[in-house]
Amino acid sequence: GRPLRPGVLNKSRSVSEMTTALQLSKQFTQLFVGEDDLCDPELEECATSEELTSYEGFERFTLLIGIILTFLGYVPGILFLYPIWYGLPVASREKIKTDHAPYLYAWAWMAASHFLFIIPWTWAWFMLFFSSPPYEGARFSFYKFWLQNLIAPGLLWLVVLTEIAWIAVIVLEFNNEDDVFLVVYPAIIAGIYLLTAPTTVALIISDWPKAIMYFDELEREAHEEEKKMADGPQIIGQDDIIPENPDQ
CATH class of the missing domain: 1.20.900 (Dbl Homology Domain; Chain A)
Structure with missing residues (x-):
């Protein structure tokens, strides 16, 4: 194919550098605000917020x-x-x-x-x-x-x-x-x-x-x-017990 003009090459390089910078910035910011908070619902499907591990x-x-x-x-x-x-x-x-x-x-x-x-x-x-x-x-x-x-x-x-x-x-x-x-x-x-x-x-x-x-x-x-241990053992009530044969 025809070689790209210098202006097109510079534009492609600028877009690539900007994309890389945005990715690095996003990864660093995730340490503070979380991945869900960085999600833009107008551009992508955002997962629901979950408690940090x-x-x-x-x-x-x-x-x-x-x-x-x-x-x-x-x-x-x-x-x-x-x-x-x-x-x-x-x-x-x-x-x-x-x-x-x-x-x-x-x-x-x-x-x-x-x-x-x-x-x-x-x-x-x-x-x-x-x-x-x-x-x-x-x-x-x-x-x-x-x-x-x-x-x-x-x-x-x-x-x-x-x-x-x-x-x-x-x-x-x-x-x-x-x-x-x-x-x-x-x-x-x-x-x-x-x-x-x-x-x-x-x-x-x-x-x-x-x-x-x-x-x-x-x-x-x-x-x-x-x-x-601080939370203690989980107490199971009568309503929480599932019968083995519920139809009987």
Whole structure:
């Protein structure tokens, strides 16, 4: 047949790339909203909504807390380095060190503590979540230990201490404003942190075992057995018994 013109080739390539991008986007979004919610009844036949299986619920929760904790671990350090610190002239940085040390210490505490406390776990999470099973060995052991023994019991205290640090800065620096520091700076940080961090803490404290059960088949099986035992034996009433010969 005749060769396609360059314009037709470019159009075909663009359509193919767009289709691939839409497919990848749909697969990623399914982790959060489900396949049924992505269905367009005007274009296709949509299946009825079904309750998530336990495994799918564990998968979505594990992805969610991995993303949230990655942001919580990196963002304070990034903001501290720039624009808070290296975004200032050298003279302004020197003035903050000498005249507003509590403000500097609060930033350093939040950046360093969140990075050291959270990021090692997120590295393990990333390597596990975006790999194929079986999930075992030192990498999974580190992931489980850090989440179970450090993040789950300690994240609340990290958030509380950080919020206290910013409140202390507001109190100590209340009448010490100048051309490089305003007390509204720590007030804004404390307010934003108070609105965002406790939600993450509540999410972790309430459901952190799901992030382990997603990778650990034995833990999932034990969890299912506990659920069955908690539900108790099914009681069959007289009306539920089907006679062997209903016509007699």
